[in-house]
Amino acid sequence: MSETTDTIFGKIIRREIKADIVYEDELVLAFKDINAQAPVHIILIPKKPIARLAEAESDDANLLGHLLLTAKHVAEIAGLQTNGYRIVINNGPDGGQTVYHLHIHILGGRQMAWPPG
Ligand code: 5GP
Numbered sequence: 752m753s754e755t756t757d758t759i760f761g762k763i764i765r766r767e768i769k770a771d772i773v774y775e776d777e778l779v780l781a782f783k784d785i786n787a788q789a790p791v792h793i794i795l796i797p798k799k800p801i802a803r804l805a806e807a808e809s810d811d812a813n814l815l816g817h818l819l820l821t822a823k824h825v826a827e828i829a830g831l832q833t834n835g836y837r838i839v840i841n842n843g844p845d846g847g848q849t850v851y852h853l854h855i856h857i858l859g860g861r862q863m864a865w866p867p868g
Pocket of ligand 1: 759771782783786787794841847851
């Protein structure tokens with residue numbers, strides 16, 4: 752899956768479909784997951800349509816660093832800084848990825864289990 756095909760997340764970036772946006776800057780966008788798996792479940796995406804983590808390249812290093820630091824910031828905005836949270840990136844079929852636009856799940860508000868399913 753090397754093509755940067757359009758996805759539902761591309762439509763959210765372009766405001767073609769609605770999402771409950773919680774953070775945005777010039778590089779990234781964060782919005783509430785439509786099918787929340789925890790009391791807080793936020794999706795954080797780069798505006799650049801990288802299909803999945805495996806498609807990221809060395810030129811994306813600054814963007815990936817920004818994504819991770821923004822995940823921390825968004826978790827703080829969501830009130831998760833004290834009790835903690837989980838960051839998840841699903842990559843490819845075995846990883847359970849369903850939307851092929853790189854995204855970080857930010858999950859919190861309950862005790863997480865391990866191992867993940
Ligand atoms: P994945 O399974 O690819 O790691 O995660 C995709 C996530 O996107 C899922 O948690 C799913 O609920 C969420 N999602 C899919 N379509 C939409 C949508 O149209 N709006 C929002 N807000 N979330 C979506």
